[in-house]
Amino acid sequence: MxxxxxxxxxxxxxxxxxxxxxxxxxxxxxxxxxxxxxxxxxxxxxxxxxxxxxxxxxxxxxxxxxxxxxxxxxxxxxxxxxxxxxxxxxxxxxxxxxxxxxxxxxxxxxxxxxxxxxxxxxxxxxxxxxxxPWHCDCRMQLSMPRLDLDPSSLTEVICQTSDLPNLGAVGMPLVLLVEDWDLCLSVRRTTDVVMLVTMFLWFSMVISYLVYYVRQNQQDARRHMEYLMSLQTRQA
Structure with missing residues (x-):
């Protein structure tokens, strides 16, 4: 050479x-x-x-x-x-x-x-x-199956920070972490809570509208009855 x-x-x-x-x-x-x-x-x-x-x-x-x-x-x-x-x-x-x-x-x-x-x-x-400084979160978990790197490379992705800091995730290889924990669980829980809150608000709006509709009809019916009674009184 x-x-x-x-x-x-x-x-x-x-x-x-x-x-x-x-x-x-x-x-x-x-x-x-x-x-x-x-x-x-x-x-x-x-x-x-x-x-x-x-x-x-x-x-x-x-x-x-x-x-x-x-x-x-x-x-x-x-x-x-x-x-x-x-x-x-x-x-x-x-x-x-x-x-x-x-x-x-x-x-x-x-x-x-x-x-x-x-x-x-x-x-x-x-x-x-x-x-x-790898951050192990739901996005990383979803990305792993789409990576074509040599599998042994991924054992060197050590979580320096994580969405599961209180469960011993920090310091663990990502490949081991996802075997024991679902890093997307908190995201799904958040999504579920948002959906429940949205559904609750929607139902509340529907119920409020029904209550308003019934009360409004009752008031209209009462005024109509009062009008009919006043007509009868005048005729008498």
């Missing part, structure tokens, strides 16, 4: 980054490239990455989110390291184009709290999801 520095055009908010921010490129025997952009304080995925890139290291940067089609040109990408960034959101389609090639995805040590199937886009990679 031969190693040589490989400069990639890097842009941040429309300004050219310093020439000191250089991604190192390692050419592999099969012609693929290993590109290392670690620790460059990047705030976005660099433009101009070669479509021959097989391994891409973007760890230890300042990435906060991944826009749609962030890696769509890297159809040979096998390994992607995004660990030790500040990722808190993954936009839908951010991994588009990687479904057939990506086998390893490192998202550890970020700020992710939810797994969105639309963001993962059907990835079947083995993912490192450790050291993220």
């Amino acid at each position: 031969t190693s040589s520095p490989f400069t990639i055009p890097l842009w941040c908010h429309g300004n050219r980054l310093s020439a000191n921010n250089i991604c190192q490129c390692l050419e592999m025997p099969d012609g693929g490239l290993t590109v290392g952009c670690s620790g460059l304080r990047l705030t976005q995925v660099p433009l101009g990455l070669s479509n021959l890139t097989v391994r891409l290291f973007l760890d230890k940067n300042l990435l906060r989110s991944l826009p749609t089609d962030s890696f769509s040109d890297l159809f040979m990408l096998d390994e992607l390291d995004l660990s030790h960034n500040q990722l808190s959101s993954l936009e839908a389609g951010c991994f588009r184009g990687l479904v057939s090639s990506l086998r390893f995805l490192d998202l550890s040590s970020n700020r992710l709290s939810a797994l969105d199937p639309a963001a993962l886009g059907g990835l079947r990679a083995h993912a490192n999801l450790t050291h993220n």
Whole structure:
């Protein structure tokens, strides 16, 4: 293997980054490239990455989110390291184009709290999801069956916060938590309560209308009877 520095055009908010921010490129025997952009304080995925890139290291940067089609040109990408960034959101389609090639995805040590199937886009990679502030709730429970990640990846989704904090959920893997508890139960209970309150209010309105209708008819009937009696009195 031969190693040589490989400069990639890097842009941040429309300004050219310093020439000191250089991604190192390692050419592999099969012609693929290993590109290392670690620790460059990047705030976005660099433009101009070669479509021959097989391994891409973007760890230890300042990435906060991944826009749609962030890696769509890297159809040979096998390994992607995004660990030790500040990722808190993954936009839908951010991994588009990687479904057939990506086998390893490192998202550890970020700020992710939810797994969105639309963001993962059907990835079947083995993912490192450790050291993220995952929030285990009904949405996460419903998302799990739609995730195509390697099943062993999901054992690393540890609940840092949960909708069941008083039941020992914090610190548990999500896959174990959903086996013992229904995280959507509180949502369903809330929905049931709302439905009951709505039905009660509806019935109250119906009953109030019936009472008003009966009383109004009684008053009309009384006035009619009084009128008839007054007619009889006049005739007498």
